[in-house]
Amino acid sequence: MKLLHTADWHLGQTFHGQERHAEHQAFLDWLLETLAQRHSDALLIAGDIFDVVNPSLRAQQQLYDFIVSAHQRLPRLEIVMIAGNHDSGARIELPGPLLERLRTHALGRVTWLDDGQGETRRLAAERLLIPLEAADGQVAAWCLALPFLRPAEVTGGAHGDDYVSGVERVHRELIACAEARRRPGQALVAMSHAHIQGASVSADSERPIVIGGEESLPSTLFPASLAYVALGHLHRPQQVGEARIRYSGSPLPMDFSEIDYPHQVVEVTLNGEALAGCEAIRVPRAVALLRVGPAPLDAVLAKLEALDSDPEAPRERWPWLEVRVELDAPRVDLRTCIEQALTDKAVRLIRIQSLYAGSRDASALDAAPQQAPEPAALFAHAWEQQFGAPPDDDVVGDFASLLTELVHADSAEDADA
Numbered sequence: 001m002k003l004l005h006t007a008d009w010h011l012g013q014t015f016h017g018q019e020r021h022a023e024h025q026a027f028l029d030w031l032l033e034t035l036a037q038r039h040s041d042a043l044l045i046a047g048d049i050f051d052v053v054n055p056s057l058r059a060q061q062q063l064y065d066f067i068v069s070a071h072q073r074l075p076r077l078e079i080v081m082i083a084g085n086h087d088s089g090a091r092i093e094l095p096g097p098l099l100e101r102l103r104t105h106a107l108g109r110v111t112w113l114d115d116g117q118g119e120t121r122r123l124a125a126e127r128l129l130i131p132l133e134a135a136d137g138q139v140a141a142w143c144l145a146l147p148f149l150r151p152a153e154v155t156g157g158a159h160g161d162d163y164v165s166g167v168e169r170v171h172r173e174l175i176a177c178a179e180a181r182r183r184p185g186q187a188l189v190a191m192s193h194a195h196i197q198g199a200s201v202s203a204d205s206e207r208p209i210v211i212g213g214e215e216s217l218p219s220t221l222f223p224a225s226l227a228y229v230a231l232g233h234l235h236r237p238q239q240v241g242e243a244r245i246r247y248s249g250s251p252l253p254m255d256f257s258e259i260d261y262p263h264q265v266v267e268v269t270l271n272g273e274a275l276a277g278c279e280a281i282r283v284p285r286a287v288a289l290l291r292v293g294p295a296p297l298d299a300v301l302a303k304l305e306a307l308d309s310d311p312e313a314p315r316e317r318w319p320w321l322e323v324r325v326e327l328d329a330p331r332v333d334l335r336t337c338i339e340q341a342l343t344d345k346a347v348r349l350i351r352i353q354s355l356y357a358g359s360r361d362a363s364a365l366d367a368a369p370q371q372a373p374e375p376a377a378l379f380a381h382a383w384e385q386q387f388g389a390p391p392d393d394d395v396v397g398d399f400a401s402l403l404t405e406l407v408h409a410d411s412a413e414d415a416d417a
Helices: 021-038 057-073 089-093 096-100 163-181 297-305 334-341 375-387 393-416
Strands: 002-006 042-045 078-082 104-107 112-114 121-123 129-133 139-146 187-193 228-232 238-240 242-247 264-271 274-282 289-296 320-327 348-356 362-366
Touching: 002 021, 002 228, 021 057, 021 264, 042 139, 078 129, 078 139, 078 187, 089 104, 096 104, 104 139, 121 163, 129 163, 139 163, 163 187, 187 264, 228 264, 242 274, 289 297, 289 348, 297 320, 297 334, 320 334, 334 348, 375 393
Parallel strands: 002 042, 042 078, 078 104, 139 187, 187 228, 228 242, 289 320, 320 348
Antiparallel strands: 002 264, 112 121, 129 139, 238 242, 264 274, 348 362
16 A cells, blocks of 8 residues: 655745745645556645645635545545644634545544543544555555644643643554554554654744744654654654654745755555555755855855846746845845846845854845744743843743644634634
8 A cells, every 4th residue: 555645735835925826836736646656545644734724715725626636536545634733723624524525534633522521531533543445445554643732632631631641642542542443454554743852843944833842742652553653743854763753844945944855755655554665755846946155245246147047937936046145244235236136037036144254143134025023932022021031941831832722722713703
């Protein structure tokens, strides 16, 4: 049986204020061709399908157009997708009854069952278990589909669970249910959107919900009975300790810090209950990322003037450009000089970074309108203004937990509306 593991599409994402619809569409077109050529039995999308909890209509249309096209071309393909921390779990699940007719399963939240008296509760695990059929129509594997676990979903209850113990309870009960449900020869494949301890993070492009490492989870959550663990959340493709526990990474670079990542999807081959192999498949980059510098201004301008570009290409395929300049002192005409050097160049300048001699500090000037600061940064600044020192880890963790609950509550209200 063949599965294709991907994650972190971030449909609707803007690159320093500029939309990337064409890039995402190029990836989806390539993905559909790859599924067909590889004769994949299932597609696993491990969260962060959208970039924000309230995605644009255009971003939602891209997703549903892809699902319809995939079903038309590959009628037996199973698609399983889970919500990530950027997604609204309620929104992901909302079209579920329609998506199931297209052999697509959307899981956005975990729910609990109680005894009616609030004394005990157990995970509603059955809804998170998705049977995956091989080409002969027989169930060959079970997907344990775990969306991003927010504190409000896993803390409290009769056992008074904190976040970590609540997450452990979810995994323990779901895996036990899956092991009881499967038959000999059927593999177990877990899909999760989480930060696993020991994995490498892209600091410039990944926005953690919980700060200070509190959200990182041990890989021991995934016992050997799981043939493969398809992870989402971190953009760098990597395995975590074992070949069977992997992040596929994001298919597109989310920031210039990811310019050298080998963006990919992972083909997973199962043989009965066991993992037979994994193959990384590189995703073609529809739009190039260019970096010029760091170098003195004269050298940077010379390189910019010598850039080779294709003015006949549609603007949506023009490369993104970041320029890094070494300066002795600020230059008020820096942007003007750079823009003049780029006259008639088919590139999209989105960032200018100034590096000053004798200092590690750098200032960045986005060519597009700047995005609003992150809530955590605003909170830390306000705290330091009020108390004269940065917040400690406990305070930051408490703020992040409250923020997570607020975002989750808003997402549910938006979806219900």
